[in-house]
Amino acid sequence: MADPEFQPDPAVVKRSAPTVEDVARAAGVSTATVSRCLNMPAKVGEATRTRVLKVVAELGYSPNFGARALAAKRTRTIGAIVPTMENAIFARGLQAFQEELGLHGYTLLVASSSYSPEREADQIRTLVARGADALLLIGFDRAPAITEWLEARAVPHVIAWAYDADAKALSVGFDNREAMRALASEVFARGHRRVAVLTAPIAQNDRARERLAGVRAAAAEAGLDPDTLRVVETPYSFDNGAAQMDLLMGDTPRPTAVICGNDILAAGAIAAARAKGLRVPGDVSVTGFDDIEIARVLDPLLTTVHVPHRDMGRACARDLIDILENGTHPASTELRTEVMLRGSLGPPAD
């Protein structure tokens, strides 16, 4: 006669994989509670959540996204594609984006395009194929084809780190050109005339292009021919900033101010100037963009543009959730940036 231990529970054995009903039965809760535990953990008491997730793990239950898609047409997965995961320029905004999504039971999946529009297009298709309900994308520079592809599939998406009231796409960002113009005019106001600009490659990077345009606008306002600006393009990195600064400081006459496209380039530039025995700002002023942590620990403290990364990330999450859950059409949001005047900017020596 059969050892009861060997008697498989028919209700379970009849299936190739445990179902939400199996989990609900084993945990002694409703199937609705099970899916809340998986989708909106914040909305379930901890004791219940712990018990249910324990059963989920024990049974090896994997939510059947097909069935849930039928039920809810949602995977509660949202994708974000950023140009790079290295250095902190997108990290803080993404973290705030993911925290806000988590509060509403959404999982964030992030891909990094290495500043390649082709790779970004592939990753957009991959994330949608993997079931992303909505996407966060950085900036407006991409082939019309992939934007049309998104619109054809009615995939909600928000453009971050840039703002364009006239654009068809929803954007939550700031005016890169005006933000940099405001900073650069502080540089020219101190009398700098030999000014260099360290920028990321501007092709296919509307943020970098707009920031450079902002410097040129400020130069023109200061009565300077924008074409006399020494513009150097180099990918955002500490080492690139240092290497290009090293070259710039070899120029005669030497620039008296170097306006950098972000704080990482500026940090490298200041390190290179120090290594050359040059005083900042005595011999050369250096400015950045973003106001990430590194700006607050540089010596001297970095004059830069403060970008409200956390507000931006949270606003992007709220807009996408609003679209997905309430079918709204949020208006684009322009966030204010602020010029942070700190020790790295002073008057020219001569």
Added chain:
Amino acid sequence: MADPEFQPDPAVVKRSAPTVEDVARAAGVSTATVSRCLNMPAKVGEATRTRVLKVVAELGYSPNFGARALAAKRTRTIGAIVPTMENAIFARGLQAFQEELGLHGYTLLVASSSYSPEREADQIRTLVARGADALLLIGFDRAPAITEWLEARAVPHVIAWAYDADAKALSVGFDNREAMRALASEVFARGHRRVAVLTAPIAQNDRARERLAGVRAAAAEAGLDPDTLRVVETPYSFDNGAAQMDLLMGDTPRPTAVICGNDILAAGAIAAARAKGLRVPGDVSVTGFDDIEIARVLDPLLTTVHVPHRDMGRACARDLIDILENGTHPASTELRTEVMLRGSLGPPAD
């Protein structure tokens, strides 16, 4: 005629590929026990082994079914789950991981667990349900159930940022304890006796726990009672490092050295010391861990442990690709770290 207790349910036999869950359920054991019976039979009691292997035979289960099923639905998407996307501590390694994957035509999708094992377990299930072929996970601290869940599904995964030759799981990392022990012994060697440790919360963070153990080991070697160390736990962030340093500097007698669990905490600590008018290292020495960019721009330059983040990311990618494409079983890799002695560490004032 078959022993009734082994009458497999028709619904199960009909299926072309019985799963390890089918075997586990029919045999009344966990999926992990099934894998052990097949992979490490010596580690399983004979009665259980006989029962399981009999069910395996009855159902015609072959572990290769799982592998074949997996190979059939390869997506060339690989998932990574990191505790946080904020601050740069995982950014560089992830970027290198993704660049290496890109070279081989794989797309990386990253999720961030906010240091919550429950959220990590959800994200593991989500990424696998979204079709991830393999996973990169940080550290060894997670519920056995989710590891068994991964093993039951034969999902290749690599543990990074930690190394354990004895662990069953493949790991590519470094010895956090020994790395921090080597740094801390430099601190004690300079005569510091009132030493504080700023660490991330050590619960469910094996890297932080091991680093703290390394400081305690170095203290003992220096003839100091490890329990006299002033240990403060605070989540990794610049602001937390600054706030806790501010409190520590109010102690009497004041610690003469503060060993920080990573460079971000150390950067905040140095900024707070400077704000209090304290000289580093004259009044207090500060050390970090990671050697990310911020360590090279702090004033003074930060004494820290250099972690080969890029090598680690690349090695993880190569191992997972090797497993997926060649079915190999790579051995775990221990990477060497290096103590970087820089200006932030000096002898105590008294």
